Amino acid sequence: MSTMSDNTTANAANETAKALIERSNRLGADPRNTNYAGGNTSAKGTETDPVTGEAVDLLWVKGSGGDLGTLKESGLAVLRLDRMRALVDVYPGVEREDEMVAAFDYCLHGKGGAAPSIDTAMHGLVDAAHVDHLHPDSGIAVATAADGEELTGKIFGDKVVWVPWRRPGFQLGLDIAEIKAKNPQAIGCVLGGHGITAWGDTSEEAEQNSLWIIRTAAAYIEEHSKPEPFGPALDGYTALPEDERRAKAAALAPTIRGIASQDRPMVGHFTDSDVVLDFLSHAEHPRLAELGTSCPDHFLRTKVKPLVLDLPADASVEDSIARLKELAGSYREDYQAYYDRHATSDSPAIRGADPLIVLVPGVGMFSFGKDKQTARVAGEFYVNAINVMRGAEGLSTYAPIDESEKFRIEYWALEEAKLQRMPKPKPLATRVALVTGAASGIGRATAEKLAAEGACVVIADLDLEKAQEAAAELGSTDVAVGVQVDVSDADAVQAAVDAAVLAFGGVDLVVNNAGLSLSRSLLETTEKDWDLQHDVMAKGSFLVSKATAKVMIEQEMGGDVVYISSKNSIFAGPNNVAYGAAKADQAHQVRLLAAELGAYGIKVNGVNPDGVVQGSGIFASGWGANRAAVYGVEEKDLGKFYAQRTILKREVLPANIANAVFVLCSAELSHTTGLHIPVDAGVAAAFLR
Numbered sequence: 001m002s003t004m005s006d007n008t009t010a011n012a013a014n015e016t017a018k019a020l021i022e023r024s025n026r027l028g029a030d031p032r033n034t035n036y037a038g039g040n041t042s043a044k045g046t047e048t049d050p051v052t053g054e055a056v057d058l059l060w061v062k063g064s065g066g067d068l069g070t071l072k073e074s075g076l077a078v079l080r081l082d083r084m085r086a087l088v089d090v091y092p093g094v095e096r097e098d099e100m101v102a103a104f105d106y107c108l109h110g111k112g113g114a115a116p117s118i119d120t121a122m123h124g125l126v127d128a129a130h131v132d133h134l135h136p137d138s139g140i141a142v143a144t145a146a147d148g149e150e151l152t153g154k155i156f157g158d159k160v161v162w163v164p165w166r167r168p169g170f171q172l173g174l175d176i177a178e179i180k181a182k183n184p185q186a187i188g189c190v191l192g193g194h195g196i197t198a199w200g201d202t203s204e205e206a207e208q209n210s211l212w213i214i215r216t217a218a219a220y221i222e223e224h225s226k227p228e229p230f231g232p233a234l235d236g237y238t239a240l241p242e243d244e245r246r247a248k249a250a251a252l253a254p255t256i257r258g259i260a261s262q263d264r265p266m267v268g269h270f271t272d273s274d275v276v277l278d279f280l281s282h283a284e285h286p287r288l289a290e291l292g293t294s295c296p297d298h299f300l301r302t303k304v305k306p307l308v309l310d311l312p313a314d315a316s317v318e319d320s321i322a323r324l325k326e327l328a329g330s331y332r333e334d335y336q337a338y339y340d341r342h343a344t345s346d347s348p349a350i351r352g353a354d355p356l357i358v359l360v361p362g363v364g365m366f367s368f369g370k371d372k373q374t375a376r377v378a379g380e381f382y383v384n385a386i387n388v389m390r391g392a393e394g395l396s397t398y399a400p401i402d403e404s405e406k407f408r409i410e411y412w413a414l415e416e417a418k419l420q421r422m423p424k425p426k427p428l429a430t431r432v433a434l435v436t437g438a439a440s441g442i443g444r445a446t447a448e449k450l451a452a453e454g455a456c457v458v459i460a461d462l463d464l465e466k467a468q469e470a471a472a473e474l475g476s477t478d479v480a481v482g483v484q485v486d487v488s489d490a491d492a493v494q495a496a497v498d499a500a501v502l503a504f505g506g507v508d509l510v511v512n513n514a515g516l517s518l519s520r521s522l523l524e525t526t527e528k529d530w531d532l533q534h535d536v537m538a539k540g541s542f543l544v545s546k547a548t549a550k551v552m553i554e555q556e557m558g559g560d561v562v563y564i565s566s567k568n569s570i571f572a573g574p575n576n577v578a579y580g581a582a583k584a585d586q587a588h589q590v591r592l593l594a595a596e597l598g599a600y601g602i603k604v605n606g607v608n609p610d611g612v613v614q615g616s617g618i619f620a621s622g623w624g625a626n627r628a629a630v631y632g633v634e635e636k637d638l639g640k641f642y643a644q645r646t647i648l649k650r651e652v653l654p655a656n657i658a659n660a661v662f663v664l665c666s667a668e669l670s671h672t673t674g675l676h677i678p679v680d681a682g683v684a685a686a687f688l689r
């Protein structure tokens with residue numbers, strides 16, 4: 001027993017693995033060195049085999065997926081070097097090289113750690129203790145230059161060797177191992193169309209060699225690039241001023257998300273970074289965009305090429321939308337034709353023909369993915385690709401790998417298998433929710449539930465700080481963002497909807513929850529009280545429904561609107577005229593809008609809560625004390641008191657309301673609209689009939 005646990009500790013503390021993780025984290029922290037989750041690193045070293053007690057040679061290599069910048073020990077695959085290298089003797093040749101990936105499983109040491117990636121062969125076969133394979137923009141610029149081989153000699157002398165493009169795999173590993181053997185002076189190589197690989201006898205040496213290649217390439221480009229790699233400035237394509245381009249982006253976003261979601265719903269990301277705007281404002285951008293990305297990592301996330309709007313920056317929103325729709329049609333035809341040109345009988349089925357990157361001159365870039373992180377990273381990769389094109393065009397002519405090779409990567413059986421292994425998406429994956437009044441109580445619980453079920457959530461509340469705090473508690477800005485809104489103000493509502501659309505590409509799921517409650521008798525209710533109740537709840541939900549319905553109609557992706565109405569929209573009691581009437585107004589909006597928006601596939605439903613004391617700002621700010629006094633109980637016992645009034649004798653919690661909202665928006669209730677669900681633990685006087 002004790003020997004086993006000693007060994008486990010020894011494992012975690014293995015100096016070679018530790019140094020590898022530190023080096024990987026340093027390299028991955030600087031985006032100039034490699035793209036997010038791109039590239040991999042390895043180290044060879046020894047450890048005591050717990051079975052024999054003898055020393056055993058091992059290879060630690062970054063596993064499939066995962067990012068160098070945040071690599072941990074659990075992200076490393078651990079292989080027995082002797083067994084991994086013995087695969088050379090059974091290697092059946094390049095046509096069947098994919099079979100070697102499954103064979104890696106038979107080379108694992110212990111439980112093996114993370115799944116070995118396709119690049120494992122390169123790391124294992126190269127005769128150097130430490131190897132880095134990276135995708136730096138500067139290195140790929142050389143790798144995708146039409147005369148990349150010649151440039152490699154010019155820039156690096158004989159220290160770096162050119163390797164012609166070959167799809168990653170066992171053969172590429174053999175090729176690089178041979179190059180290293182034949183060029184003992186070399187510290188690494190440029191992989192045509194793809195990236196770089198560097199090596200060293202020590203971890204420090206490998207890292208220095210990697211950085212030397214990356215920085216030498218960058219410095220060479222800096223010094224030798226022609227002044228305008230993207231051609232002269234294009235008249236009318238200069239970036240719009242920030243406010244204007246954000247407004248135009250928000251106005252176009254729903255249409256663009258709809259275009260990107262014809263085959264399957266997508267989450268969007270928008271960026272108007274200088275790199276994108278500069279690219280789009282120069283003459284060569286249509287030609288270069290058409291050539292597409294080159295590094296396999298890039299185009300797996302960006303698709304072979306983007307959709308580019310061919311209108312100047314000041315084109316009207318209307319004209320832009322009309323043209324984008326035309327271009328979407330031809331993009332899909334082109335993509336289908338690309339698939340048909342290259343697919344063979346054993347190719348995986350086409351995965352959808354919509355663009356993942358949409359470029360709008362003067363405005364910026366929209367990128368798409370199955371969740372916000374994927375959408376954001378796709379955008380980052382296209383920025384990488386723009387940097388690559390700038391470098392390559394600055395020195396030479398940008399010449400990405402052939403279309404047929406792109407297809408072989410995109411529809412690679414191994415890639416398909418990876419996709420098939422992905423966990424099933426959560427029920428609300430790809431859906432963007434906007435919840436008003438979500439910094440507190442029921443709204444907050446609803447935001448939490450929708451996020452837990454996979455939605456991206458926009459928390460909109462009067463109080464920006466509280467909204468942002470509530471969002472941060474749900475996760476990063478890939479999960480939730482907080483925005484300020486006064487729902488009774490049309491401009492503020494539009495600004496919040498614009499912010500939502502720029503954060504996640506659009507909106508699909510709207511929860512009209514913002515509210516407040518004044519308990520006053522008719523004679524005590526002032527005009528101001530009446531107006532406030534109606535402005536926030538009746539008018540507020542009307543304004544939010546209106547602004548978001550426009551987005552949903554433009555997206556053509558259906559949608560859900562849920563009103564948090566109240567038992568009091570049905571039930572009549574004293575001291576409630578302003579609140580109850582406003583709630584009844586909201587309840588009828590549900591039916592009216594269900595009737596009107598059904599034509600667009602938008603469902604409109606409501607929830608009627610009652611007696612939700614816990615977490616409720618409404619109860620905490622006077623209403624609770626008032627109700628408690630009316631019923632003659634202590635305020636802290638109000639929840640229990642309400643429970644005793646119910647048929648089920650249960651206290652209603654914010655989470656119960658949140659669950660009802662989720663159910664109304666889930667696929668299970670896809671055929672239900674115009675419904676109110678009471679969540680009140682049973683109040684006969686508020687039964688719906």
Ligand SMILES: NC(=O)c1ccc[n+]([C@@H]2O[C@H](COP(=O)([O-])OP(=O)(O)OC[C@H]3O[C@@H](n4cnc5c(N)ncnc54)[C@H](O)[C@@H]3O)[C@@H](O)[C@H]2O)c1
Binds near residue numbers: 441536
């Ligand atoms: N708590 C209950 O028992 C109960 C019962 C029936 C219905 N409701 C309804 O549920 C909703 C939420 O109630 P809660 O109990 O969670 O209240 P709460 O006070 O905890 O939360 C309401 C949130 O709405 C926000 N808000 C208020 N005015 C706003 C405005 N003009 N613009 C944007 N945000 C605004 C507040 O800042 C607050 O964060 C309300 O519509 C309420 O009427 C509650």
Ligand SMILES: [Zn+2]
Binds near residue numbers: 195297
């Ligand atoms: Zn690579």
